[in-house]
Amino acid sequence: MKRISALICFAVLFLAAACSGGKQQGQMHPSLALTPAGVRQIRSGVNKAPLFQSAVRDLYAKADEALQRPVEVPVPKDGGGGYTHETHKRNYYDMYYMGLAWQISGNRAYADKVRDILLEYAKLYPTLGYHPMTLSPVRGKLFWQTLNESVWLVHSAMAYDCVYDAIPAETRSVIEENLLRPVARFIMEGTPDNRANFETFNKMHNHGTWAQAAVGMAGFAMGDEDLVRQALYGSREGGGFIRQLDCLFSPDGYFTEGAYYHRYAIWPFVLFAQAIDHNMPELGIFDYRDGIITRSVGTLLNMAYEGEFFHINDAMEKGYDAQELICAVDIAYAARPQDRFLLDVVQRYQGTVSVSDAGFKVARDIAAGLAEPLRLSSALYRDGAEGKDGGFAVLRGRGGSTLTFKATSHGLSHGHYDKLTIAYYDSGHEVLSDYGAARFHNIEAKYKGHYTPENKSYAMTSIAHNTLVADETSHFGGKIKESSKHSPRILAYSDEDPAFQYVAALDSCAYTGIRMSRWVALTELPFLQGPFVIDVLKAESDKPHTYDYPLHYNGHMVSLSVPYTRASETMKAFGTAPGYRHLWLEAEAAGAEGSTSYTWLCGNRLYSFTGLSTPASEVKLLRSGAGDPDFNLRSEPCLLLREKNLRSRTFAGCLESHGNYDPRVYETASDMEHSCIGIELEKDDAEGVSLLYSFKGGERLKVCINLINNSMTIKY
Amino acid sequence: MKRISALICFAVLFLAAACSGGKQQGQMHPSLALTPAGVRQIRSGVNKAPLFQSAVRDLYAKADEALQRPVEVPVPKDGGGGYTHETHKRNYYDMYYMGLAWQISGNRAYADKVRDILLEYAKLYPTLGYHPMTLSPVRGKLFWQTLNESVWLVHSAMAYDCVYDAIPAETRSVIEENLLRPVARFIMEGTPDNRANFETFNKMHNHGTWAQAAVGMAGFAMGDEDLVRQALYGSREGGGFIRQLDCLFSPDGYFTEGAYYHRYAIWPFVLFAQAIDHNMPELGIFDYRDGIITRSVGTLLNMAYEGEFFHINDAMEKGYDAQELICAVDIAYAARPQDRFLLDVVQRYQGTVSVSDAGFKVARDIAAGLAEPLRLSSALYRDGAEGKDGGFAVLRGRGGSTLTFKATSHGLSHGHYDKLTIAYYDSGHEVLSDYGAARFHNIEAKYKGHYTPENKSYAMTSIAHNTLVADETSHFGGKIKESSKHSPRILAYSDEDPAFQYVAALDSCAYTGIRMSRWVALTELPFLQGPFVIDVLKAESDKPHTYDYPLHYNGHMVSLSVPYTRASETMKAFGTAPGYRHLWLEAEAAGAEGSTSYTWLCGNRLYSFTGLSTPASEVKLLRSGAGDPDFNLRSEPCLLLREKNLRSRTFAGCLESHGNYDPRVYETASDMEHSCIGIELEKDDAEGVSLLYSFKGGERLKVCINLINNSMTIKY
Helix, strand or coil, rough: HHHHHHHHHHHHHHHHHHHHHHHHHCCCCCCCCCHHHHHHHHHHHHHHHHHHHHHHHHHHHHHHHHHHCCCCCCCCCCCCCHHHHHHHHHHHHHHHHHHHHHHCCHHHHHHHHHHHHHHHHHHHHCCCCCCCCCCCCCCCCCCCCHHHHHHHHHHHHHHHHHHHHHHHHHHHHHHHHHHHHHHHHHHHCCCCCCHHHHHHHCCCCHHHHHHHHHHHHHHHHHCCCHHHHHHHHHCCCCCCCHHHHCECCCCCEEEEECHHHHHHHHHHHHHHHHHHHHHHHHHHHHHHHHHHHHHHHHHHHCCCCCCEEEECCCCCCCCCCCHHHHHHHHHHHHHHHCCCCHHHHHHHCCCCCCHHHCCCCCHHHHHHHCCCCCCCCCEECCCCCCCCCCEEEECCCCCEEEEEEEECCCCHCCCCCCCCCCEEEEEEEEEECCCCCCCCCCCCCCCHEEEEEHHHHHHHHHCCCEEEEEEEEEEEHHHHHHHHCCCCCCEEEEEEEEEEEEEEEEEEEEEECCCEEEEEEECHHHHHHHHCCEEEHHHHHHHEEEEEEEEEEEEEEEECCCCCCCCCCCECCCCCCCCCHEHHHHEEECCCCEEEEEEEEECEEEEEEEEEEEECCCEEEEECCCCCCCCCCCCCCEEEEEEEEEECCCEEEEEEEEEEEEECCCCCCCCCCCCEEEEEEEEEEEEEEEEEEEEEECEEEEEEEEEEEEEEEEEE | HHHHHHHHHHHHHHHHHHHHCCCCCCCCCCCCCCCHHHHEEEEEEECCHHHHHHHEEEEEHHHCCCCCCCCCCCCCCCCCHHHHHHHHHHHHHHHHHHHHHHHHHHHHHHHHHHHHHHHHHHHHHHHCCCCCCCCCCCCCCCCCHHHHHHHHHHHHHHHHHHHHHHHHHHHHHHHHHHHHHHHHHHHHHHCCCCCHHHHHHHCCCCHHHHHHHHHHHHHHHHHHHHHHHHHCCCCCCCCHHHHHHCCCCCCCCCCCCCCHHHHHHHHHHHHHHHHHHHHHHHHHHHHHHHHHHHHHHHEEEEECCCCCCCCCCCCCCCCCHHHHHHHHHHHHHHHCCCCCCHHHHHHHHHHHCCCHHHHHHHHHHCCCCCCCCCCCCEEEEEECCCCCCEEEEEEECCCCCCCEEEEECCCCHCCCCCCCCCEECCCCCECCCCCCCCCCHHHHHHHCCEHHHHHHHHHHCCCCCCCEEEECCEEEEEHHHHHHHCCCCCEEEEEEEEEEEEEEEEEEEECCEEEEEEEEEEEEECCCCCEEEEEEEEEECCCCEEEEEEEEEEEEEECCCCEEEEEECCEECCCCCCCHEEEEEEEEECCCCCCCCEEEEECCCCEEEEECCCCCCCEEEECCCCCCCCCCCCCCCEEEEEEEEEEEEHHHEEEEEEEECCCCCCCCCEECCCCCCHHHHHHHHCEEEEEEEEEECCCCCEEEEECCCCEEEEEC
């Protein structure tokens, strides 16, 4: 209700603004990344903002390079990484850089070149049908998918906005009528025979956000209120940018696809919001939904370890230095200058600012010494527009060690089948890892730069994650439709005591007839050198199952506490089931009575996992890369505990960081042996679980989980 | 002759110094790392040398920690990484830190604690027989090998030297008679029933240098001329430190074991030389053999890529930041202050200085702005005391790309069986790699931290290197005795033209009846984006052989230009021969008629190798890790070309760096395809080799090798 009335209120404001005549759309240029007032401030204050100065130097270098390049607007042919794709991509960056360079420098050559490129596009565009590649259901014209076309228009609109006043009206009219408006209409409506674009434009999805930002920003640049209105409120009921702000982020600013796509999704949000703020300040877009845009930037920044985003779902290596973040952090700061930690992000991780009003404010305030340290925190981020679809927890220890727990909804098409997954970061490394996506972005030879088939057959499967797998089957049978219907339930979350933080969640839908719940804690124990992670994963069923508990890690195997057999002359794939056929079985062993420990080396530390086991437990050492005809998978190791033919099983374990291994400087090694020497499951019933961990120094740790009031305690 | 007379001259000088009475040995304290004059300078100038200030802060932190620790001198029991080993190691560092701290601070608690530890050792030492572990043929008492005992004495002597004046004479006498002199004598003479130490002390080997430095420095600390004399001139004919300076380095300052052990070997050289210089300046030790000590430091610094030493022979990851280098660079600078580039090494890679007279000079001069940039260069370093045992070449391109070529002598017990091996570094990565050693230093679980059996069975074998392997057999049959008898002959070396540098060598002893020669060039071609490496490896024989040409690389496979079959459900070891049984056969293919190309991704660039091939050529994609029951090998990839049943074969190929792959910041990709599309062997006879490389832009490169006058030319 509240949301709907906010939306109505926005629409009314919009009408008021549009009708008042007090503010003529399209009259002020530039009005997207820059404003006339901003340009004046920049010109007079640039000497006092070294970071901006160097950003402008970089900009000029790029703009000058673009100036030298012959205008080249090829007929679209290739996919990602291919020639025409990369050329059209380069063109929008070229126009964007030159547009900004013209505004800052006043050198008309930049503006003329932008005009020339736009005119060349205005010749080509009307001749184009759909792109010849049919990989995407939402095909573009310049690119194989409309998504890239939207990104093209976002940048071209910003470029056009910058050079608007430098182009005669009749030339503008050619550019607008033959290019910008047709591209905007195509993105918004598609073609009569193919409504995929129309659907996407009104969809609650980040491709929709891009489409809306593109159309809206082109609208502002051309002074086309109709385009702006449709971008803001949809071209049909239930669509539009404002509504995306309600739907795509949870109340905690969590973006349902996870950090990697959050990074991408935030870009059109902040770019369009900045344009809205410049053109329609009365809408107060940055205040909407309690400032959801800037709050979401904060959430995204906290979804990272040492500047690198967590790898859940279809993630690749991205961090604070991604261009989207440079832009987002600048715009967030301009909107909320009280968030001075944003300046620290810029200083420490980005080292540059965007050439925009916002980027200038950031550079100026950094120079004025206003930066405050970024402090990452523990947090539970609820998922879902209403915050009711599970969540993602981040537990941070004193030294920066970070335990993550994924109990979110599926996460749309980039989601993976892994409920209740953990990852762990320590001493600069992703120690317990998430494979992320199977993709070599923009490398043509690797499935044209697209997600490779192994993304579905391995990376998305449950076995590729640090979660429970029953009967070699992925959660929800690997079916997105099913997986999208259910989310885990967060049972508990506590970060009050920095030395004992925990989170727990329950899932009873991933497998029919199996109830799985997981309790994980990040603790600091006075008798241990490093952090101590407790993991209790309960699987309960009426029928017998094979339960697999994988731990994917980074590093090199050091030791296993039981004798094992290593594949020596021949090595076989671990299985034939989805996911399983992509793992080589490097070694196997039977568990010890009581507990089994495994130690590996990662960076300058050792990590030891100790888990409950019996001689019937099977221990497997695995490595990704089997069943991979095109070398699309990275070669990464995994430890797996398997329990066969059991109705219920509680996997209880712990992970220690220990040792100080310095082979480089002083050649010293200390604390190379793990401390936990035994785990006893003292109680495990409907009321709770009670565990006793023993350590080599004679210490004991009692862990109690109360399943009635959903709480956890430790005692030592 | 010249060398012998220099030695005699030194001995005469020594006698003169010893007899003159003008300089009483042992009168001045401290006189090893510090001198009274140096301490005065430090005390008065420390405020102007921030790097030294922070080194002193670190020193105090370590010394204070040591002060808090109870004295613990356990009965020796464990090997490297084990408890007693690490405790004795910690003890000598503790004493060393506290000794220095006493000199700088004047806080007597430090001196007293050094005294207490020494006294505790003086109680234990006389009770000790040989160390219970029998891994080493040169066993120690405190440690499993005497080498560690020498390092112990070097540090303990420095500590004792520092606290000498703070200990009453009668206590000193206990320490000297029950500990320092017995340790020195043991290192020098061994025991009547075991002369291994005696042999080592007089051997031309870095263990001998350590032994001599230990005995000599203890001699200086105690004023024992006899010990000093034997350290300098041997305890028998042909031994001694001075002679090591003649034998262990080539005229170019190359150390025969390669950079990794050069780094270790240089330590006792510089430490003892510094002590000699302080106590017997009239010997002019730093001028000996045209300043071989400091020149050798320069050579070592040039045996690195971006501060990381080349990985030839038994190498692990070490670089300029190793403690030995901190010490060596400081001492070299104090000896040759005109080498201001040393200050740059300290600033950029080490960030700290040693607490010593030398370290203070470095810190003071850095603060005074005297640093000059370190400029690495191309070089051919001859191997062997006379410079006649082959050599090691470093070719450096404009952007820092570095091609290395190993055509050295065997390199003593840490040498590998790989003549004519190449490695290549570009854009911050070791692109064509050398496996180095199979070892996990100080990790007890990995063969007690020692070289693992796989060091011999894999890392040392020829197939583990980028060289030619015939009939699956290592060079010299993997026999060190044979390998140590022969060295390749350098045929050519040219670094005059930075855009075309080359080196070549010939070996006709590694395989009976096979003559192998290799010509490699690092070039820059105007039509290519990155450096272009040319490799021509000729194998000639009267009898048919199987020739393997492996390229070990870092990175991820991108594409192979011919269809291949990847191991999918089962994977087999590549072979059963030494080395071969440790490689998994991941994929195989038949070569194309003409040439075959292979591309991989490393960092943000692509690397493409293109090599001559026929359909009879076999292409194998391999990965280390087979036949490795204890997970002692790292998992690393290799490309291999195999030619079967041929008398002679010329492997001609090239390696391109291309592409600019940015998945992190801008998600752009350019030049992802290699340029070389064909190689033609136009001529290949006794007079020379002529090759024609074709490129996709239509360019051609003609490569001519003249085998009569041993020269190489290129033309495009």
